[in-house]
Amino acid sequence: MGISSMGSEGEVTKAGAQTDRTVAMARALGITASLGARFACLFADHEHDAYLHPARGGRWQYRCPAAPRSYGLAEVLANLAYGRAKTRSRVELARCHERLRYLAGLLLPRPTPELPASLSPTARRVGEGFRLLAGLRDEQWGDDPFTFAREFVMAYCDVTNEQARRGVEGLERAGLMIGAGWNGRARLWRRGWSEVRG
Numbered sequence: 001m002g003i004s005s006m007g008s009e010g011e012v013t014k015a016g017a018q019t020d021r022t023v024a025m026a027r028a029l030g031i032t033a034s035l036g037a038r039f040a041c042l043f044a045d046h047e048h049d050a051y052l053h054p055a056r057g058g059r060w061q062y063r064c065p066a067a068p069r070s071y072g073l074a075e076v077l078a079n080l081a082y083g084r085a086k087t088r089s090r091v092e093l094a095r096c097h098e099r100l101r102y103l104a105g106l107l108l109p110r111p112t113p114e115l116p117a118s119l120s121p122t123a124r125r126v127g128e129g130f131r132l133l134a135g136l137r138d139e140q141w142g143d144d145p146f147t148f149a150r151e152f153v154m155a156y157c158d159v160t161n162e163q164a165r166r167g168v169e170g171l172e173r174a175g176l177m178i179g180a181g182w183n184g185r186a187r188l189w190r191r192g193w194s195e196v197r198g
């Protein structure tokens with residue numbers, strides 16, 4: 001019995017909704033086992049079982065026996081996309097969390113314009129990622145510039161280093177990404193379109 005089941009009906013419903021969201025996000029990662037049950041670890045060449053366990057705040061975390069600590073579900077998505085575990089910045093994790101919620105059907109991107117037909121296949125691929133990122137990004141940030149760093153592009157758009165470089169160049173040339181200065185060594189960007197009201 002969880003504490004929530006002793007609280008008001010509203011609290012029970014809230015806990016239930018949290019569980020539903022966790023199940024949806026786990027499914028999006030490819031985990032079909034029920035919450036808490038063991039499944040084959042998702043990380044490449046890991047030949048053992050992993051499991052999800054509840055953590056602080058009612059969120060569930062991923063436990064791989066080879067990892068030094070449990071991972072949040074967005075972090076699992078990041079580790080799978082990058083092909084390795086690494087500590088990610090809060091900003092990066094926020095983007096991965098939005099993407100996971102999108103994959104789980106819990107978050108819809110705001111409408112963004114179609115990409116121009118003139119883009120190269122590489123620029124198109126990176127452009128689709130950039131569009132999704134901009135469309136999913138929390139509205140609270142408005143038109144604040146954001147980073148779209150090479151390694152992140154490679155993971156988010158599933159492209160090589162060279163494709164990421166050429167893709168970003170193509171999008172900048174097409175006016176879809178607009179340079180907005182630097183944050184340390186990271187280039188900052190704005191989307192090159194105004195928000196489409198849907």
Ligand SMILES: [Zn+2]
Pocket residue numbers: 041042043046048050064065066067
């Ligand atoms: Zn593992």
